Amino acid sequence: MKAIALTAVGPPENLVLVDLPVPRITADQVLVQVKAVSVNPAEAFGRRNQEALNFLYKLRGDEPHVVLGWDISGVVVEVGAAVTTLRPGDEVFGMVNYLQHAQGYAEYVAASPIDLALKPATISHAEAAGATLAALTAWQSLVTDGQLQAGEKIVILGASGGVGHYAVQIAKHLGAYVVAVGSPDNKDFLLQLGADEFIDYTSQRFEELVTDADLVHDAVWSDAEPRHIERSVRALKPGGRLMSLVTYFDDEFHALLKTKHLTGYKVSVQPNAADLARIAELLATGALKTHVSHTFPLAEMHRAHALIQTKNAVGKVIVTL
Ligand SMILES: NC(=O)c1ccc[n+]([C@@H]2O[C@H](COP(=O)([O-])OP(=O)(O)OC[C@H]3O[C@@H](n4cnc5c(N)ncnc54)[C@H](OP(=O)(O)O)[C@@H]3O)[C@@H](O)[C@H]2O)c1
Numbered sequence: 250m251k252a253i254a255l256t257a258v259g260p261p262e263n264l265v266l267v268d269l270p271v272p273r274i275t276a277d278q279v280l281v282q283v284k285a286v287s288v289n290p291a292e293a294f295g296r297r298n299q300e301a302l303n304f305l306y307k308l309r310g311d312e313p314h315v316v317l318g319w320d321i322s323g324v325v326v327e328v329g330a331a332v333t334t335l336r337p338g339d340e341v342f343g344m345v346n347y348l349q350h351a352q353g354y355a356e357y358v359a360a361s362p363i364d365l366a367l368k369p370a371t372i373s374h375a376e377a378a379g380a381t382l383a384a385l386t387a388w389q390s391l392v393t394d395g396q397l398q399a400g401e402k403i404v405i406l407g408a409s410g411g412v413g414h415y416a417v418q419i420a421k422h423l424g425a426y427v428v429a430v431g432s433p434d435n436k437d438f439l440l441q442l443g444a445d446e447f448i449d450y451t452s453q454r455f456e457e458l459v460t461d462a463d464l465v466h467d468a469v470w471s472d473a474e475p476r477h478i479e480r481s482v483r484a485l486k487p488g489g490r491l492m493s494l495v496t497y498f499d500d501e502f503h504a505l506l507k508t509k510h511l512t513g514y515k516v517s518v519q520p521n522a523a524d525l526a527r528i529a530e531l532l533a534t535g536a537l538k539t540h541v542s543h544t545f546p547l548a549e550m551h552r553a554h555a556l557i558q559t560k561n562a563v564g565k566v567i568v569t570l
Contacts (some may be wrong), residue, residue, distance in 0.1 A: 251570075252355035253550040254314040258299045261551035261558075264354075269314060272352065272359040279335050280327035281345075281360050284374035286353050287320040288550075288566045289382050289411060293558040306350050318353025319344045322368055322377035326357070334362050341365040342377035342529075344385060347520050354550060356570055366525045369533035377532070379539035379565030383411035384528045386518040387466075390492045391419050393524070394514045395464050399424030404459055404484050407468030408444065409435035409563050412494065414540055416466050417442045422536050428462070430455050435563060438540070456483035463489050470495040478502070485511055492516050540564030 254267045274280045295302040296317065302308060308315065322342035325335050335341065345353060345360035352358050368377045390412075391397045403420050407413040408429035420427045421443035429444035436447045448455045465481040478496040482505055485491060491506065491513045498506070498513050506513045531537035542563040545553045553566050 250356035251547060252314070252316050252352075253318075253547060254316055255296060255302075258297060258302060260297070261293075261554035264296070264550045264554060266548045267314060269316070269355065271357045274327060274329050274359045276329040276331040277361065278329045278359045279325050279332055279362055279365070281321060281323040281341060281358050281365070282326045283321050283323040283353060283356060283358055283570050285322045285378035285567050285569045286318050287378040287381060287383070287411075288553045288557045288568065289320065290557055290560065292317050292319075293554050296554060305348060307348060308350060312350060316350070316352040316354050318355070318358075319347050319351045320378050320381035320383075321345055321353045321358060321360075322374040323358075332362055335365065340368040340370070340374075342368045342374070342381060343525055344381040344518075344520055347382070347518075354547070354568070363522050364520050364525075366522070366529040369529060371535075372532050372539070375541050375544055375567040375569060376539040378567055379411070379541060380415065380528055380532055380537065381525075382518060383565065384415045384537070385521065385524055386412045386494065386516060387415035387419050388524050388528060389518055389521070390466050390494065390514075390516045391416060391423070391464070394516060395466070395490055395492050397423050397425050397464055400426070401463035402426045402428065402459070402461065403464045403466060404428045404430065404455060404462045404481070405444075405466045406430045406450075406455070406481065407494075408439050410468065411562065411565050412468055413466075414442060414564050415537065417444050418537050419531075422531065428455070428459055432561070438563065442540075454480070456480040459484045461486040464492065465489070466492045466494075467496070468494040479505065482506065482509065482511065485509065487511075490514065541567050543567070544569050
């Protein structure tokens with residue numbers, strides 16, 4: 250089968266097309282013929298940083314080929330003897346083999362049924378492949394950890410990106426008032442997604458315009474501004490909740506949170522069958538949509554990585570097979 254292997258830690262061009270054996274499944278796995286795979290910033294980070302690569306994919310170091318890719322959509326072609334929930338022919342999507350040797354950048358991947366949901370018939374494999382890690386992250390930030398309620402005000406930083414564009418839609422679905430922060434090119438996109446207000450971070454300071462948010466979902470890491478997260482603290486009202494996707498909180502920061510009686514969470518996406526099933530329902534009804542900004546063929550995985558590491562991707566970047 251065709252697959253994309255990482256030849257060595259380094260630039261996107263180290264992702265090369267190879268021919269590998271089709272994986273063998275265990276009794277409790279299914280074999281999925283992959284139709285689309287989505288790409289995330291963490292994959293591009295692991296690709297260029299050995300420590301991150303080993304952590305994210307639990308590599309031993311003696312793998313003949315390193316194949317990245319957690320976010321897949323495809324068709325079940327074989328089921329293990331102990332699998333009762335899926336059948337050959339089922340169209341499925343999900344975040345598979347998360348924090349293990351993922352192996353989703355390939356024509357076939359062995360996956361656990363618990364990591365998969367049935368793909369709604371109304372959406373494409375590309376749209377389904379997008380609504381995996383990024384959609385789970387948005388759901389777990391806003392619903393599981395953030396407990397966002399109807400009528401609350403949420404500020405979403407990184408709103409036009411993979412996670413953020415799902416977060417805007419989930420927040421609106423929950424009945425929240427959404428302030429989306431992005432660059433000016435993405436204003437119309439974010440308002441069309443349902444945001445109530447748009448703030449242009451290139452010319453405005455969101456923490457001066459909003460100081461009464463119930464929740465801030467912060468997906469921004471800036472090397473130029475390492476204490477960017479403190480601006481999110483200023484946007485919250487006393488007692489609010491801060492969800493950070495990228496910043497770990499040190500003691501000094503916890504002390505800052507305490508001064509405003511804030512609760513802070515470092516969001517860490519987890520595979521979760523119930524959350525994925527809920528996302529599948531929202532995709533089926535159209536309450537949640539994937540915006541696919543770019544698709545590339547498998548052989549051009551390097552282009553997908555080059556795009557995602559700009560940190561300015563809109564919606565999801567998808568590779569199709
Ligand atoms: N903790 C977890 O479990 C978890 C899970 C998923 C993702 N993440 C992390 O969360 C971050 C976002 O992920 P993603 O997949 O959504 O990335 P993405 O698709 O690359 O989107 C990044 C977004 O950030 C926006 N942005 C860049 N600089 C900004 C700034 N200074 N202020 C406001 N927005 C800014 C960009 O908007 P413009 O184009 O408008 O600039 C873009 O829409 C990444 O760092 C990723 O690694 C963490």
